[in-house]
Amino acid sequence: MANKIKAELAAGKLAEYEQLSKIYDDIIKQARPRLTVQGQGKILLALADEDHLSQRELATRLGISPQSTSEFVNKLVKYHLVTLTKSPNDRRINLVNLTSEGRKQIESAAQEVPPFIKTLSDTELDQLSSLLSKITTAMYADIDAANSTLGVKLHKLFASRYLKQFKK
Amino acid sequence: MANKIKAELAAGKLAEYEQLSKIYDDIIKQARPRLTVQGQGKILLALADEDHLSQRELATRLGISPQSTSEFVNKLVKYHLVTLTKSPNDRRINLVNLTSEGRKQIESAAQEVPPFIKTLSDTELDQLSSLLSKITTAMYADIDAANSTLGVKLHKLFASRYLKQFKK
DNA sequence: CAATTTAGTCAGATACCCTTACTATATATT
DNA sequence: AATATATAGTAAGGGTATCTGACTAAATTG
Missing domain, CATH: 1.20.5 (Single alpha-helices involved in coiled-coils or other helix-helix interfaces)
Structure with missing residues (x-):
């Protein structure tokens, strides 16, 4: 109980x-125009992880419909943050590429530590990270069970993103 | 570093x-349709805290425009989750009242424990709660500094919500 | 080559929000 | 009382994030 x-x-x-x-x-x-983990921001974040993905791949990795993906990508093109190139191998495919401006956007918006995090001590930060890792691991497992491709891709996306932080 | x-x-x-x-x-x-702290859900949650508020009061407490409030309230009326009554003192005012169905919605949506939480031990659960409390406290403080009415009200809103859990 | 699958787009919807009018009712001022 | 001003709410229209359904254009398969 x-x-x-x-x-x-x-x-x-x-x-x-x-x-x-x-x-x-x-x-x-x-x-600051913050990069959200939604819509256009989500796309940018995924591209930061791996550039030159097809729209389809983006849609799958991010768990949004290809139609929405198309919409967001087009907006990003309009703002000159990405460009589209046809894949030479498969002319149906639009590869989405970050422009230098797009990359700059990501950098400038990248992972600021929100102020409320700073109230925690070192030990608490460690605890929090470890607890959240347990939680997300369990979530990935559940997601995976329901839809294996999505789960794996997501994991990869986030993992590489946070690993990058470490290297700095 | x-x-x-x-x-x-x-x-x-x-x-x-x-x-x-x-x-x-x-x-x-x-x-299950999840109650969010946005739009219609936000309104319902505020009413759960205190019923028969005017639209204006809801707008102020929740930090959304009166126009949006009107929109959400009207949707809730359509779904029979609230009713509107004119205030007898001031006939400009629409009082928003929860229906029993609305109240039921709130109850049923309340806090289910997601499966991934169950992977944590007792000690870990305590740790997590305490860390998150620190974080949310800091967030409330920031929100408060930016917009005092909203912060205070929100706190009250959430507090009463989670206190209820304890009583059970 | 015909049939099917895959990548992407278009159109139309819904939810959440905002701003700019505008109406109706109250309250204050003259 | 009559006029002016403030307040509650609505209407119209816009932007973003998403979705579904229908459709085109390539690629793959039989």
Whole structure:
């Protein structure tokens, strides 16, 4: 029983964090045009991980429909953040390429540590990372079970993104 | 320097969790409609905290425009989750009232424990709750600084929501 | 070569938000 | 009272993120 309550509390906190973070983003960082993990931003992030992907590949990796992908890519083209080139092997395929401006956007927006993270101590940061790793691992497993390609791709996407941080 | 890396890693993990949880919800629990802290859900949550508010009051508390509020309220009316009554004192005012169905929606959507939480031990759950509390507290403070009414109200809103869990 | 699969697009929807009018009702001022 | 101003809400229209269905254009397969 005790465990159940603890679990509920933690789940509640997690939900609270999620909801709050939406509001937080809205309110706090209006200044800098932030790269969101949605729509166009999602595409850019995926390209930062691996450039010259086809729209189809992007759609699959990001879990959005090819139609939405097409829409976002076109907007990015309009803003000169990516270009499209036809694949020489398969002329149906549009390869999506980051422009230098696109890359700059990603860099400048990349992973700022939000201020609220700074309130945690070193030990707490370690704890948090490790707990979240457990959680995400379990999530990946579930996602994987439901749709194996998506899960694997996602993992790869995020993994390489956060590994990059380490190298710096 | 070490701290900076730890912070970046934790921030990354948090971002990863957020991103993942969207997809997770999509894939894993399509069944139940989840109450978000946006749009219509936000309105319902505010009403759960205090019923019979005017649209203006809702708009102010939730930090959305009166126009959007009107839109969401009207949708909720259409779905029979709230009703509108003119205030007797001031006939400009529309009071928004939860229907029993609306109340049921809120209850049923309330805090299910997602399966991935169950992979954590008791100790880990405690740790996670406490870390997230620190984080959300810091977030509330920032939100508060930017827009005091909203921050306070939100806090109250969430607090009452998660306190309810405990009583059970 | 015909049939099928795959990549991408177009059109049309919905949800969440905003801004700029505009209406109706209250309240304050003269 | 009559006029002016403030307040609650609505209407219209726009932008972003997504989705589904229908369709075209290549590639692959039999």
